[in-house]
Amino acid sequence: MSTAIENINELADEYVLGLLDAADHALVDERIEHEPELRAAVAASRDRFLALDLLSAAGAGPDGLWDRIASGLDETRAPASGGPAKVAANDNRETVWRLAALAGMAASLLLAIGLGFSLLLRPEPQVIAVLVNDAGEPLVLVEDFGDASARITPLVAFDVPENQVMQVWTLPSKEMGPVSLGLLPRSETITLDGPDLPQPQEAQLYEITIEQAGGSPTGRPTGPILVKGFAKQPR
Amino acid sequence: MQQNDQTILADALSACAQGKRDALRxxxxxxxxxxxxxxxxxxRRRELAEDVVQEAFIVIxxxxxxxxxxxxxxxxxxYAIARNRALNMLRDGRRLELTDADSLADLQDAASLDHSLxxxxxLEQHDRLRECLSRLDEAKRQSILMAYMSGYTHGxxxxxxxxPLGTAKAWVRRGLASLRECMV
Structure with a gap:
């Protein structure tokens, strides 16, 4: 078996067992969507271990729990008839997601315009990442200039709870782990002066999480991921 | 039977995608x-487990x-959806209660760990996973089961x-490789 295949299977197993750290786990979540080999490896791994989950007695959960689930469904937008359910699990952000859907098409246009301007008017970013939500809608543009500064351009207004803040992260390498580029206090374009990092690479992960005011207390992402995406080099 | 169950569940998922709540039920x-x-x-705690399953059904x-x-x-x-949400809750919780609950957690860990291992x-006598697990030496089998059954990290x-950490990682890695080979 070649090393590459072995590595994919190993990664899939560690992902399924829950042994990856949060950043690597998120990376696999993302890669599964566009790498059929990894998707197949994860599927096979899940089904290898599934028998262990089935050892407990089968049966329904308690009725009270179903009632809680059912009322949770009431608060969730009903799926479009016949179409796929595109509903955020976090229903209090529903308006944001709806706006996001509308912004989706505009986003690619904005991206094209933004790219054109950035090539003409300012230092060329080393990499550009389009950060997307769970539903794959492009919501934030990150341009990393590779000189410890990065420009963050939200494409929608995010609804951040009071006393919380958006924090921008990147994963320069597995060894370094996630590094904060800075806080995003409002849904406005901002240029962050981050720490000195290795030159950003193609496919480097960028993400934004919701953290307590002042930013993550641990220096690592602790809150829910709002959006994430992988860098591309402008051609 | 297993096959039949799987077909029923796959059909139920596609009915859920059509908005049919009975299918989720x-x-x-x-x-x-x-x-x-x-x-x-x-x-380990029933009420947390129910919270997780409630969330999992909304995600499903x-x-x-x-x-x-x-x-x-x-x-x-x-099941992967429920597992992932349980692991997330476990990891988030650990960060919060690092200090005071240590000794109690240890006691609980020891009890539930023995059971998990x-x-x-x-597993049924003819189950392939059972046979392949039984071929692993005990350290590798334990390491893998601790991770899968109880959500333990390498550390x-x-x-x-x-x-040492490196030893545990190597046990997990080699044990998983043996299982893959055995279960082909």
Missing amino acids: LIFEREGGRMIAVAQRIL WTKADQYAPERGSARGWI DVWSD EIAGRLRV
């Missing part, structure tokens, strides 16, 4: 109890349209088995 009635047990094995409902046979069996996909022998496995 059917999944809950067939699998809900066992999903709570899986989450409880990781979180909203993501049902993403399920496809290429993502593995329907049941594996459903034995449970594989309840926690090392601590529990009193070996």
